[in-house]
Amino acid sequence: MLKTVADLHTHTLASTHAYSTIREMAESAREKGMFAIAITDHARTMPGAPGPWYFSSLHEMPALYRGILLLAGMETNVLDLKGTLDIDDNERGRMDWVVASIHDLGLPGLEDPTVERCTALWMHVAHDPVVNVIGHSGSPKFRYDYETVIPEFGRCHKLVEINDHSFAVRRSSIENCRTIALTCKKYGVPIVVSSDAHNETQVANHGKALEMLCEIGFPEELILNANRGRVLQYVRRHTNFLRNRENAEEILRGLEHA
Numbered sequence: 083m084l085k086t087v088a089d090l091h092t093h094t095l096a097s098t099h100a101y102s103t104i105r106e107m108a109e110s111a112r113e114k115g116m117f118a119i120a121i122t123d124h125a126r127t128m129p130g131a132p133g134p135w136y137f138s139s140l141h142e143m144p145a146l147y148r149g150i151l152l153l154a155g156m157e158t159n160v161l162d163l164k165g166t167l168d169i170d171d172n173e174r175g176r177m178d179w180v181v182a183s184i185h186d187l188g189l190p191g192l193e194d195p196t197v198e199r200c201t202a203l204w205m206h207v208a209h210d211p212v213v214n215v216i217g218h219s220g221s222p223k224f225r226y227d228y229e230t231v232i233p234e235f236g237r238c239h240k241l242v243e244i245n246d247h248s249f250a251v252r253r254s255s256i257e258n259c260r261t262i263a264l265t266c267k268k269y270g271v272p273i274v275v276s277s278d279a280h281n282e283t284q285v286a287n288h289g290k291a292l293e294m295l296c297e298i299g300f301p302e303e304l305i306l307n308a309n310r311g312r313v314l315q316y317v318r319r320h321t322n323f324l325r326n327r328e329n330a331e332e333i334l335r336g337l338e339h340a
């Protein structure tokens with residue numbers, strides 16, 4: 083039976099279409115057996131998103147909070163078919179954890195997507211050093227060439243997200259999510275299972291995604307957040323956490339030996 087130990091894509095009321103505080107999210111995560119949570123509110127292009135000061139000050143929140151590791155993150159929007167992201171230089175240096183996702187907001191930039199254009203878009207994002215997670219990329223409208231891009235995500239240490247929320251709110255993506263997972267399995271590319279919670283009751287809701295992964299015989303060792311040591315190793319090697327946070331080394335060591 084597959085299980086998870088961290089939820090690395092969640093929203094708080096700062097997103098203004100989500101409804102819980104960081105404290106409520108963290109406590110819910112701990113109660114549900116998570117050792118870590120990433121708070122990844124929407125970047126500026128999303129209507130109602132918090133302003134730049136929210137993100138640049140987010141690391142004021144303690145990295146060890148309410149008994150769990152709290153990663154100060156952002157869900158940045160892919161703005162156009164070139165793969166431009168709405169994260170500025172200041173935020174790039176300060177975020178511990180960045181999810182990059184396409185949201186179809188009807189703004190200029192993402193018109194006439196084709197498989198070829200979306201492949202180029204994700205290839206660009208694959209090479210952006212600030213990105214950790216490729217968020218809910220199963221949309222049929224923005225279908226890309228999985229065989230080309232997914233191995234590149236792996237080479238560039240991008241985690242491919244299987245988003246549990248998609249099984250409820252992006253149902254047209256479900257079939258592609260399965261194909262994406264199968265492609266990750268084929269090429270040995272690590273994934274992350276996320277709730278994309280918009281309130282505290284949804285934290286650690288990973289069941290539907292895990293059920294699908296079980297069905298396709300997805301290897302446990304490729305699910306980053308099925309294992310504490312793997313999450314910590316990734317945070318250590320591929321994020322700004324050590325540079326950004328006071329006592330970061332001590333915190334990571336403490337968690338590694340807990």
Ligand SMILES: [Zn+2]
Nearest residue numbers: 157183217218
């Ligand atoms: Zn999203």
Ligand SMILES: [Zn+2]
Nearest residue numbers: 091093157278
């Ligand atoms: Zn989200």
